[in-house]
Amino acid sequence: MTVKHKAVALISGGLDSMLAVRVLQEQGIEVEGINFYTGFCVEGHTHAIRNHDKNKQKRNNALWVAEQLGIKLHIVDVIEEYKDVLLNPKHGYGANMNPCLDCKIFMVGKAVEWIKEHHKDGFDFIITGEVIGQRPMSQRKHTMPIISEQSGADDLLLRPLCAKNLPMTKPEREGWVDREKLYDFHGRNRKPQIALAKEFGLNDFATPAGGCCFLTDKNYSDKLVDLWQARNSRDYEMDDIMLLKVGRHIRPIPEFKLIIARDAGESKFLEGYRKQFTSIYALSHSGPMALVDGELKEEHYPLAAAIVARFGQGREADEVELDITVPGQDSMQIRTSPFSAEEVPQEWYL
Amino acid sequence: MSREQLDARRMLCPMPVIKTQNRVATMSAGEELEVICTDPGALSDIPAWARINGHQVIHSVQDEDEIRITVRVGA
Ligand code: SF4
Numbered sequence: 001m002t003v004k005h006k007a008v009a010l011i012s013g014g015l016d017s018m019l020a021v022r023v024l025q026e027q028g029i030e031v032e033g034i035n036f037y038t039g040f041c042v043e044g045h046t047h048a049i050r051n052h053d054k055n056k057q058k059r060n061n062a063l064w065v066a067e068q069l070g071i072k073l074h075i076v077d078v079i080e081e082y083k084d085v086l087l088n089p090k091h092g093y094g095a096n097m098n099p100c101l102d103c104k105i106f107m108v109g110k111a112v113e114w115i116k117e118h119h120k121d122g123f124d125f126i127i128t129g130e131v132i133g134q135r136p137m138s139q140r141k142h143t144m145p146i147i148s149e150q151s152g153a154d155d156l157l158l159r160p161l162c163a164k165n166l167p168m169t170k171p172e173r174e175g176w177v178d179r180e181k182l183y184d185f186h187g188r189n190r191k192p193q194i195a196l197a198k199e200f201g202l203n204d205f206a207t208p209a210g211g212c213c214f215l216t217d218k219n220y221s222d223k224l225v226d227l228w229q230a231r232n233s234r235d236y237e238m239d240d241i242m243l244l245k246v247g248r249h250i251r252p253i254p255e256f257k258l259i260i261a262r263d264a265g266e267s268k269f270l271e272g273y274r275k276q277f278t279s280i281y282a283l284s285h286s287g288p289m290a291l292v293d294g295e296l297k298e299e300h301y302p303l304a305a306a307i308v309a310r311f312g313q314g315r316e317a318d319e320v321e322l323d324i325t326v327p328g329q330d331s332m333q334i335r336t337s338p339f340s341a342e343e344v345p346q347e348w349y350l
Numbered sequence: 351m352s353r354e355q356l357d358a359r360r361m362l363c364p365m366p367v368i369k370t371q372n373r374v375a376t377m378s379a380g381e382e383l384e385v386i387c388t389d390p391g392a393l394s395d396i397p398a399w400a401r402i403n404g405h406q407v408i409h410s411v412q413d414e415d416e417i418r419i420t421v422r423v424g425a
Contacts, residue, residue: 037364037365037368041364059394059395059398060363060364060367060391060394060395060398062364063364063367063395063398063399063402064398066402067398067401067402071402072402072403072404073399073402073403074371075364075367075368075371075399076368077365077368242362272360
């Protein structure tokens, strides 16, 4: 009887990891998926928060991919450990705040740990959907061995989509998988992947534009850097990550910024944070919920209130009454005339 | 038959799924876990997670602010 070999696959929810798994399934390898949640992953959050997205499909791509492939999926919360990857990347950042190379090393390293912890389940090796030259930072010919080495996976890390361009790994050497039936994809051209997907009969898949997370997004990265600068500290909590995805962010002075909801869904979401943040909303008119991140001195109440009033139904009114509540204190009311569009200059928007 | 409860309110997906997964890992086949959450994403994610990993969603209700999903742990 031939022994069935088992691999764990890093599943991001995109097409490449999906193909990598299918290629090995074709060779009779049993695969289970693992997905790491850093907090920055492109997920349905904003769907859950914003109104206009309510009708869109709210699927988790990694779960969906696993279901299409018929494999188990283990989702691992790495939020805390990921902080060190993002704050101190040995190999630096990509175009934005994305520490892709360190991130890959970290995730493959976590997969190595995971198969050790689950040794009873008998996983033999790790696979990823990496393709040489696909991504400017992490997926290059010279970074592939760096990831294998620094993650501790060494020759137990197989990339089925570009294995033919890389040195032999143990699964190939030992004959667990047939190297001849692996691929030699390289470069940014996605046609080979699309063709292979077709061959496998996969026609519905997510095609993330940038990367697998918000850190590749310029606007998101800018807001993150602004937060660190304003706080004079490069730390973050889960709530910070979430709030950066919600609302308009307006910083009129260095001491504070306003997070102003863009619709009822976001207002409801921000309401959940009123015990932690000072909140401002209009009483005399309907309007958005706003939170204050930073220090709001009393002398700045009129400034903050006039900005928030600008985004509600009372924007044309002479005067709007607003509620300002500091957590743990009595709320107070303030009357102010809303700012005009010009009074909220573009530079204040993050 | 024991029945446990998990409070995943205000958590955003995939956290409710991760919490469910981790709790179910400590339970035995046939036991039930009721997950209370607020992110509507859980309505598709928890059942998808359960299907993939061999568990069963036996009950799911959504009212104005809360979603309750009961999972029966698989073998
Ligand atoms: S895009 Fe984000 S999740 Fe993907 S490798 Fe880069 S840092 Fe990691």
